[in-house]
Amino acid sequence: MQEAPKSRSFIEEFIEQDLTQGKVKGAIQTRFPPEPNGYLHIGHVKALYINFTMAGRFAGKCNLRFDDTNPTKEDTEYVEAIKDDIRWLGFKWDKLVYGSDYFEKTYEIAEDFINKGLAYVDELTQAQMREYRGTLTAPGRNSPYRDRSAEESLDLFRRMRAGEFANGRMVLRAKIDMASPNVLLRDPALYRILHARHHNTGDKWCIYPMYDFAHPIQDMIEGITHSLCSLEYEIHRPLYDWVRDHCSLLEAHPRQIEFARLHMSHTVLSKRYLRALVENGYVSGWDDPRMPTLAALRRRGYSAASIHDFLARVGISKADSIVDIRLLEHCVREDLNASARRAMAVLEPLKVTLSNWPEGKTTFVSAENHPDHPEWGAREIPFGKTLYIEREDFAENPPPKFFRLAPGREVRLKSAYIIRCDEVVKNEDGEVIELICSVDLSSLSGGEGANRKVKGTLHWVEAQSAIPFEGRLYDYMFGDAEPAGEPEESADEGEESAPGAKPDFLTRFNHDSIQLIKGFLEPSLGELSPGQSFQFMRQGYFYVDPDSKPGALVFNRTVSLKDSYRP
Ligand code: ATP
Ligand code: MG
DSSP: OOOOOOOOOOOHHHHHHHHHHHOOOOOOEEEEEOSSSSOOBBBHHHHHHHHHHEEEETTTTEEEOOOOOOOOGHHHHHHHHHHHHHHHHHHHOOOOGGGOOOOHHHHHHHHHHTTSSEEEOOOOOHHHHHHHHHHHHSSSOOOTTTTHHHHHHHHHHHHHHHHOOOOEEEEEEEOOOOTTTTTGGSSSSEEEEEEOOOOOBTTHHHHOOOOOHHHHHHHTTTOOSSEEGGGGGGGGGGHHHHHHHOTTTTOOEEEEEEEEEEEEEETTOOOOHHHHHTTTSSSSSSSSSSSSSSHHHHTTTOHHHHHHHHHHHHHSSSSOOOOHHHHHHHHHHHHHHHHEEEEEEEESEEEETTSSSOOOOOOEEEEEEEETTTGGGEEEEEEEEEEEEGGGBSSSSTTTTTOSTTTTEEETTHHHEEEEEEEEEOOSSSEEEEEEEEEEETTOTTTTGGGGGOOOHHHHHHHHOOEEEEEEEEEEBBSSSSSOSSSSOOOOOOOOTTOOOOOOGGGGBBBSEEEEEEEOOGGSSSSOOTEEEEEEEETTEEEEEETTBTTEEEEEEEEEOOOOOOO
């Protein structure tokens, strides 16, 4: 067992009780059960993290199970992406399984339920079934098919499997209680007819089990001891228990425990909503760096360590709440502050010419790679007659407390010299296009004149050697903290909104959430491959995007330096 954390979550308490009371013998077993119908978002990662860390903490194991009982929306593209994401996070699954691997066993259990009078084939239409179901305040009514003989149901169920009937013509239902206050227990559907090709089983099946029937069976087959899932499954638990307790063909006795879903401000954490953003072209894909998917966060420059840190801080609670997206940013900022090499880049360049610097002369100044890691060494950066500074670091009429460059004022160029602005050059439109400055040649950083203090220090790059790059700066996809309200949660196969219908939250999309800039880098960053992170001094953490080509680097700003997160 790992070292006990300071405060334990309610899930750990439950597991501990089950172990001490002997309800679980041997090691615990959990599973992470994504449906391969989209990419993992940070909400799924919470579930993934809890299932894997609980297994790890109690010396147990966690399976990766693709919950692929719904053939129409699933795809192997998603299977591969999900595996890739989990590996990247550093989790190791025990068994890799598919819910569809168990179709035969699930079918066998369904026949057993029919034989035991626990299930029947119902021929009500969907509309009738809805009407018979009753409401939250009124009990439902028994279907006229409810008391047909087991033989008759069995015959029909076999013919359903054989493909004799059209979609929706009949369903297999559990025989529980049409008057139950929990509507989910009013004879829920266990199997439906769906003539659809499945990504794993092909055309073998035309009936598919419903989530509430399939899930406990899958858990039992795998010997899952604790089935950890998000809170919207809480009302399904009595049904989970009913299936488990009536399933005599399998021995295991898994326990379902629910935890709060992760909600995060300024984004949406629901595959359905994220798919709408992709399909309506609001973002460039599931891995657009503004998205809350793991693929997007990786591409934006988030490290696996920062995601682990985030989830550890979010913790495992039983009550729903909205996590401030700035906590996620805070975590990556802390991580990159420690690990990212420093460099200089100018995002919006303004030309500076040094009047008293000899024509054609280039020198090199030394800049440390990381202030806390002298052992990482320093790099030599060229310095010459023409430089670029950040346009916003100059003000012709500086407001109070502006300590950067202004006419007649001095600043230090980081790791180099002090310069003074003597002249402002403008174009015909009156825009500042160049500054003529004089340099104090005795003021080189680290030299004798370095003791002279000026208020501002600016980053810069030398113009001749500078490397152009494209920078992509991001803002939140939604200005609203809660753009979509509470998404309609349905733990089973919910009805999707009509295809083509645009969900309302899209109208609140922030179209200014991406800004493209053309900047310049110091030449030490010339040869980079995607996947590296840097701190561009005073500008934030930047990550080399896979869109980069030799000679055409593209950087994503992972996060700016300013941290406004208050715990
Ligand atoms: P979505 O609501 O985004 O469509 P889903 O529940 O349909 O997600 P699944 O692939 O079925 O997605 O979910 C896999 C697991 O992730 C489930 O166990 C579910 O409980 C969990 N999960 C999904 N979203 C969240 C979330 N926001 N916070 C915590 N756990 C989540
Ligand atoms: Mg689901």
